[in-house]
Amino acid sequence: MDGNSLPASEAVIPIIGHRRAEISILLVLAFLFSVFFKGQNIYALLGTMSCLVLALVTVLYFTYQGKEDILVSAVSIMVLALTLLLFVSILWSRIPYLSILTSWWLGAFGLLCWILILTPRKEAIYKTFLGVVFVFGGIQGFLALYQFFLQQTLPNGLFLYKNLLGSFLVLQIFVLSGLFFILPEEKKRTHYILLSFLFFLTFVVGVIQSRGVYLSFFLAMVLFFGIGHYLQAKRRLILTL
Secondary structure, three states, X not given: OOOOOOOHXXXXXXXXXXXXXXXXXXXXXXXXXXXXXXXXXXXXXXXXXXXXXXXXXXXXXXXXXXXXXXXXXXXXXXXXXXXXXXXXXXXXXXXHHHHHXXXXXXHHHHHHHHHHHHOOOOHHHHHHHHHHHHHXXXXXXXXXXXXXXXXXXXXXXXXXXXXXXXXXXXXXXHHHHHHHHHOOOOOHHHHHXXXXXXXXXXXXXXXXXXHHHHHHHHHXXXXXXXXXXXXXXXXXXXXHO
């Protein structure tokens, strides 16, 4: 290696860095397709899986082009095992058609994990993807309030059932709560925006009036504060040492 050449681990970063926009677009399209799946729209499922597979192939291709070693971690192995188990379970299913759909749909989680694990400098992709998800969550929240207060119908947004909307919003509350606490104290304006959005999403979850959603919200908050307390205690221990 001469003095002007870069190591493979550094060379692959600008290669994939130029493709972060394409990967972000594919992930956003996959998310938008998934909204219209509703458990039965095969074309939406096909669109979601196609975008995720293309994003994964893009990451793997440019990783290979940059001669970067693909790291095999315990998380990636567990995700692979879970995905394979989903497809193996089709063999003893009483309704193979539904099992195939479920396996492919849940397998999207594995594809998304592999994409995010294998992509170096993934912060820009995180921000783009989460930004679209949060904006969509806000739109769903306003639509649910419109349905509940003005149309006097079930507040399910664009989802098939209100429980699906509630679960989607609870996940957003969980992630936003973490972002709220890790933001620097100097960004007070961002803190106020996040706090207002959290209050709005929590209000929508209350309007949904679902015991299952309330239970998931309670478990998410217990998990969040439990992890937060553990990390805070660990941080204090490190500081004292």
